[in-house]
Each structure stands twice: as structure tokens, then as C-alpha cells.
Amino acid sequence: MSAAILSGKEISQKILEELKKEVAFLKEKGITPGLAVIRVGDDPASIAYVNGKKKDAEKIGIKSYEHILPASTSQDKLCALIDNLNSDVNIHGILVQLPLPSHIEEQAIIERISPDKDVDGFHPINVGKMVIGQDAFLPCTPFGIIKMLEYAGIESKGKHTVIIGRSNIVGKPIANLMMQKRNPGNSTVTVCHTATPNVSDYTLQADILIVAAGRPCVVNADMVKPGAVVIDVGINRIEDKEHPRGYRLVGDVDYDSVSKKASWITPVPGGVGLMTRAMLMYNTVLAVKKANSIKE
């Protein structure tokens, strides 16, 4: 059997097209959605992601405001910038690209952002609301995974979802969303992590396997049940002198072997990463609607 490709490219494009219409409608009302993106230092991967976000924003009519700060920026200076953006009426969403340099306390920065402009969904207010099923900004990567399942019509109700990874930005929130009483969701959820012995004991039971381990080849075909849906959240740069950029991207899943056994698989690149970007745009439009009391 060969898996069908669950294309982040195709689905994210559909979402961006819908958002473009919504942005046009907001502009008719005299509102231009504004997204502030802060990057501290010049980690090459962060530069690439931030550029991608800027491109998406421009494509659909969201105005992006880029703030590029040196790696030596102090905690106080970054807080002062966030305070200004929090009170700026032209800014509806604020994203501080992570990771931050080690002298900056990341959690304090996340908590400095107004929960109403927290389009990453990382503020404890939004995390807490998500956990108890209240209206909140959902974190972009887990939200993107949910949208992919929805668009493909993949049934998760009553299924066993196994997640590898327990990060605050992927593992924990996707575990939460997949167990919530709504669809996609309604799954029985198991979370594996670095202290889990014999991970394959769990992955072999997975109807839906979500891999966010942060390293390549964590899952091969021997760990996958035939017909499983495999979602690969990993983005690893592998040195490749034959590639024009000098590297290529691979996920956390051994794509070649697993794609012969799964029913659906997400590619890397062209999978979850593009969905993350689309959901950031979705959350920015949502922030505008909330700020202006506009219903759907």
C-alpha cells in the first residue's frame, strides 16, 4: 500500500484564499490587519520562518511590521517594545520568534504579550482557556494539524492518537486538542516522550501518529501500524552539498519506508510547516475580529 499525501501546500493555500477575502472585507470597513513579528538575533532557520510569514501576510493583505533586534538585546528593551506594540491600535497580533537568546527569559516575554494579541497562543491565559475548551487563540502548529485532519475528512473519533513529544508548543497542546469532545478530536490519546521505554509498543497501536520529537528518523516503518495516519511535525536541516541551499529538510519520520505502510502521510517540506504559517494568519484575522467585535 502507498499512503496518500496530506498536502500542507494545498490545504494552506485554500485557507489563505479564504482569509484573503476576509481581509478584503475588513479593509472595506477601514481596518487593515497588522501583525508584528519580532526576531532577536540571526539564527538562519528563524530568518527563513520569519520571511515565510511575511510572504504569507503580504499575499493576503495583512500588513506585517518586522522588528529585527541584535542578539545582545536586553530583556528590558524587548519588554519595552512589546509594551508599545500592546498599546498600538494598528497592531492586532504580536509574534516573538522562538527560541530567544539564552540571556532572555522566554516565559516572561511570552507573558508580556497581551493575551488579546497573542496570535501564537502561547500565553498562559490562552493555554488555560484552550485546556478547558473555552474560546482562545490556539497554537498554530497544533491548530494546523487539526485543520489538515478536517480538510482530509479523516475521522479521529474513537481512534487511538499517539503523540511523540511533550513540548509546550506542539506535544502538550495537540494532545489536549485531540482528546477534546469535538471533531477532529474525540480520540483516546497517548503521549510518548524521552522517558518512555519501548516507544514502538505504543506507536504500533496508533491509528493517528503525530511525531514532534525534534530529531530525524525517530519513526520507521517497523513502528507503524498498517493504514495509520502519520503526521510529521519535524523540520530538520541536513547538510547536503548537492542542494542549492547547502542543506535539505527532513522530518522526524523516515518518509520512504513509512509512506509504504501508512494510509496518509504529511510530507516535509510541504506539510505541517505551511499549515503553521496559515494558522498564524488565521489567528491574526481572528484577533482583528475580536478587537472590533465582528462575528464570523
Ligand SMILES: Nc1nc(=O)c2c([nH]1)NC[C@@H]1CN(c3ccc(C(=O)N[C@@H](CCC(=O)O)C(=O)O)cc3)C=[N+]21
Ligand atoms: N513564536 C514562534 N512561533 C512559531 O510558530 C514558531 C517559532 N516561534 N519558532 C520556530 C517554529 C517553527 N515554525 C515553522 C514555521 C514555518 C515553517 C515552514 O514554512 N516550513 C516549510 C519550509 C520552510 C523552509 O524551506 O525552510 C515547509 O515545511 O514546507 C516551518 C516551521 C514556526 N515556529
